[in-house]
Amino acid sequence: MSSGRLNTEGIMLFEQPFARVPYENYRKVFRTSQKHIEKELGPVQTASHELTRRAKAGEVNSEDAMKSIDHMITRIESLKRKLSELQSSSGTPTLSVMKDRLQHLSTIEAIQSESEPEFTRWADTRLERWLVDWSLRHGKERTARQLAQERGIESLVDIDLFSDIRRIEDSLRGQSCTEALAWCSENKAALRKLKNPLEFDLRFQEFIELVRARKLEEAIVYQKKYLIQWYETHQAQIHQASALFAYPPSTAFGAYKRLYDPNRWSALIQSFRLAIYNLSTLPTEPLLHLAMYAGLASLKLPACYDPATKNPDCPICDDALGKLAEEVPFSHHVNSTIVCRITGRIMDENNWPLAFKNGYAYSKEAMEDMAARNNGIVTCPRTGESCHFSELRKVFIS
Template identity: 75%
Template sequence: MSTNKLNVEGVMLFEQPFARVPYENYRKVFRASQRNIEKEFAPVQTAAHDLAKRSKTGHSSTDDAIKSIDGMITRVENLKRKLSDLHTSSGTPTLGVMRERLQHLATVEDMQSTSSPEFARWADIRLDRWLVDWSLRNNKVKTAKTIAAERGVERLVDIELFSDIRRIEEALKRQTCTEALAWCSENKAALRKNTLEFDLRLQEYIELARAQKHVEAIAYSKKHLLPWQETHLPQIRQASALLCFPPTTACGPYKRLYDLARWTTLVQSFRLAIYNLSTLPSEPLLHLAMYAGLASLKLPACYDTHRKNIDCPVCDSNLGRLAEEVPFSHHVNSTIVCRISGKIMDEDNMPLVFPNGQVYSKEALEDMAARNDGTVRCPRTGEKCNFSDLRKVFIS
């Protein structure tokens, strides 16, 4: 029973992004509300101070005071409408998603065993979420939406987030930074230590230089690159010198700046930045979960074409490529597995050896002999012999 005890802390290691994504979405709603409040309240406060000052000095008529108050009321009503629309369209739904996800995670704390039906159902939902995550990361949006709809997990997956990622990445592939810069502006506070915005600004400058628009490039540099001079002065100096070189230059440093492969690097940098912001791993969650299982099964024999086991996941060609990134399994006590049945050979299921030296389990060979009138056949070499010709092998 103790081996089936649920490790809640281990389960939660994979769930930080699950709760973090809606939190980040709601934080955007909060920041937008804050900007609207600051924008509308500043003129209201200024008008109120002016009205109070004129009233004290007697320079304000009743009509002017009413007009000023009406203007303040209009601004406050506009602010109220904006905040209401913002929270109705984004705030309330995001809070609902956050609440539902936290409730989903809270149910695990009440489970005691991995063998309980409740955990099996919870694990099925988790697998559905991981399959949707894998599909979204591999641009299989229709598949992701179909799985989410059929399994009823739309509010437990991040389809909107990955739709935004795909939209911005597609824009970068079209060699435009507008969408990515807008995203940087929305998340400026969280990206303080990230150089993505500077890299995007530099790329826009490079495109102006590529188009031989030198005047526009100089103006752009003054407005968008010089504010970064404290941290990126060498890059800014090199970019300034770029105007002296045509796009066809063979000079190494400037040829690299004109290289169109920089757009691919920007796509990767953007994806890394948005993943870090949402605490999403760079690998699909499904892969991370599979790594743990593959690491416990991976053996050198799995990569020997003559010793593959059909029941071993690592011996499978596709999973074997995934398993290349994990270490080999470490066994204090070795076990011998039958290549026919996949069962462990021990004192209750002794290994038997063919005359050619190939070893298989007694149970598998007895079953083969019963179906072939006492004759057994080596699956690896095709050699046949009588079951009575097999010899016992003792494990030491």
């Protein structure tokens, strides 16, 4: 770990999704609550004004007034129930989650250096969050919950969100669009703003399944009810799907056969996942992977993939991490950094490199130690070439 000044700005940039997920959830809950309030309070206000007007004009008796008041009370109780259900369905209280996460991020602003114990504790919590995130994205919800509970970070991870994602994806794997369409209905405005076609894709698939089952009359009704409204933007797909009436799965060919392909369900799962990640401002890759990509990109060199120059102490030269590093660009260093193959320490002006005649260089510390143990003789561990310590040449780093 470097003892340099902490790059707070870089850390905050990487942590944007951490703070935005509960914020976006709060916005969704707020907008839905507002719609319920407008829908229920509007008629109540209208009825109240009308009752007041009729009472002043002497046009209402006590029985009618009580019925009108009872009706308004019923609507208010209905509104209260809907708001309560909305808060319950949103999982952990959103404002509390936002508070905990912002407090967690504010801790980093008081830390000046990576060498401080406070940063080590904060980084450990961050790693635990990343491990929970990785577990949730790979369907290991039980492991994620247990880790979050043991570390006391339930409010710092998105277990409820990924639980919903898994539930909807399981429904799609079972070839049912019901859960996904319900999610689309809840997020209709946001999806429309992003011009995301997920709802059409789900409706399109339900239409295909009706035709596959040769429920043609139901398919015609379904098409008129749900697909025609997308005609302007998806005209070609709707026309192509209409031809399925003439081609059952057993005789379909070419593009029509592909419409019956069961793999379309896998594509729907992927489309849904991308849509909910986008709306929740989550990256498509696990946070742990993104952090590893950043680290690997700072170390990756062409030599890491050359069998003749692989360094056992280099993470990129390791087959597993080297495979992951294939997706990141090579490192660019303005100043060279050379690490001794023997000691693993950086060679600099205080521990300069010494080279054999064959060109291989090792640190002064390593060569002095080897010479002290072998009567002034040093041996290149790569080629086996030996010489006296005085014959080594000092190498200047540029």
